[in-house]
Amino acid sequence: MTQALDSATPTVTPDPSAIMQVGLGFWPSKTLLSAIELRLFTLLASDPLTGGEIADRLGLRSRAVFDFLDGLVALRFLERQGSGEGAHYANTPATALFLDTASPQYIGGILEMANARLYGFWGGLTEALQTGEPQNEVKHTGRSMFEELYADPARLEQFMGAMSGISLGNFHALANAFDFSSYKTLCDVGGATGQLSIILAERHPHLSCVSFDLPMVEPIAQRSIAAAGLAGRVSTASGDFFDGPLPSADVITMGMVLHDWNLERKQQLIRSAYEALPPGGALIAIENIIDDDRRENVFGLMMSLNMLIEFGDAFDFTGEDYRGWCEDAGFTKVEILPLTGPTSAAIAYK
Numbered sequence: 001m002t003q004a005l006d007s008a009t010p011t012v013t014p015d016p017s018a019i020m021q022v023g024l025g026f027w028p029s030k031t032l033l034s035a036i037e038l039r040l041f042t043l044l045a046s047d048p049l050t051g052g053e054i055a056d057r058l059g060l061r062s063r064a065v066f067d068f069l070d071g072l073v074a075l076r077f078l079e080r081q082g083s084g085e086g087a088h089y090a091n092t093p094a095t096a097l098f099l100d101t102a103s104p105q106y107i108g109g110i111l112e113m114a115n116a117r118l119y120g121f122w123g124g125l126t127e128a129l130q131t132g133e134p135q136n137e138v139k140h141t142g143r144s145m146f147e148e149l150y151a152d153p154a155r156l157e158q159f160m161g162a163m164s165g166i167s168l169g170n171f172h173a174l175a176n177a178f179d180f181s182s183y184k185t186l187c188d189v190g191g192a193t194g195q196l197s198i199i200l201a202e203r204h205p206h207l208s209c210v211s212f213d214l215p216m217v218e219p220i221a222q223r224s225i226a227a228a229g230l231a232g233r234v235s236t237a238s239g240d241f242f243d244g245p246l247p248s249a250d251v252i253t254m255g256m257v258l259h260d261w262n263l264e265r266k267q268q269l270i271r272s273a274y275e276a277l278p279p280g281g282a283l284i285a286i287e288n289i290i291d292d293d294r295r296e297n298v299f300g301l302m303m304s305l306n307m308l309i310e311f312g313d314a315f316d317f318t319g320e321d322y323r324g325w326c327e328d329a330g331f332t333k334v335e336i337l338p339l340t341g342p343t344s345a346a347i348a349y350k
């Protein structure tokens with residue numbers, strides 16, 4: 001009977017298409033990254049252009065210009081009206097919103113950094129897995145990524161801009177989804193440009209916010225806060241969050257901070273936050289929280305591999321991981337609040 005049932009079971013032939021799509025995923029990835037590097041989407045912000053006009057304005061001399069443009073059409077990053085040399089290319093609604101450098105919602109900064117830095121460094125993933133060592137600038141200069149950034153103010157500001165672009169949607173989502181009504185003060189640890197403090201202060205006028213980061217970052221935040229007209233309600237403070245206490249506040253936020261560090265440093269930051277909060281206070285970590293079963297959040301898992309590339313022993317984590325660390329520090333309740341895409345707010349209450 002078993003043999004008869006087995007023989008009647010239809011055979012499913014494995015399909016290699018997903019293997020090929022992922023294995024050669026660097027092809028479409030680099031196509032998009034090169035388009036961003038060339039400022040193609042900014043060029044097309046005003047009017048559709050022909051392939052020839054695009055080539056002339058961007059200085060493209062290859063016979064593959066139309067392969068490049070039509071590849072972006074096939075990838076749904078450009079729209080095309082017509083065919084052949086007379087066809088006109090235009091941005092899609094998404095690329096017009098997110099990849100035009102003049103757009104307030106531009107997220108291309110992180111992709112510019114991916115193109116300039118990470119694309120090459122990820123070629124060392126196998127070595128990183130074998131050795132546990134980072135594969136970034138430290139291999140060539142002996143200095144970590146942050147040491148390299150902090151040595152060059154212009155490059156540091158570019159990096160901060162990249163982080164701001166990728167975080168913008170999540171910060172707005174947090175401002176709308178979390179109930180800040182019972183809190184009066186907030187400190188954003190690792191506040192970078194002050195973006196989160198600015199967004200929260202604009203959305204919740206009763207909040208007084210402090211953006212806390214290293215001394216060389218503070219002027220960047222001060223310029224952003226002044227430009228937003230919030231100097232009276234958003235202030236800055238500087239220091240090393242591993243050296244000394246954190247500023248006291250009702251809420252402490254950490255946006256994409258914890259994943260930069262190893263377990264010992266993560267636990268140190270969580271303990272410091274606990275000590276800086278009053279009873280009833282909250283620590284909010286905004287991260288690409290990996291699902292507890294580690295099967296669904298592909299971006300979070302890939303980001304954790306990126307932390308290997310960048311730092312060696314740093315990693316992203318699950319909600320259950322975070323809950324355990326926070327309970328060890330003394331927090332009494334932890335909840336996960338989904339934000340946008342793969343990102344969530346992991347909230348621990350004292």
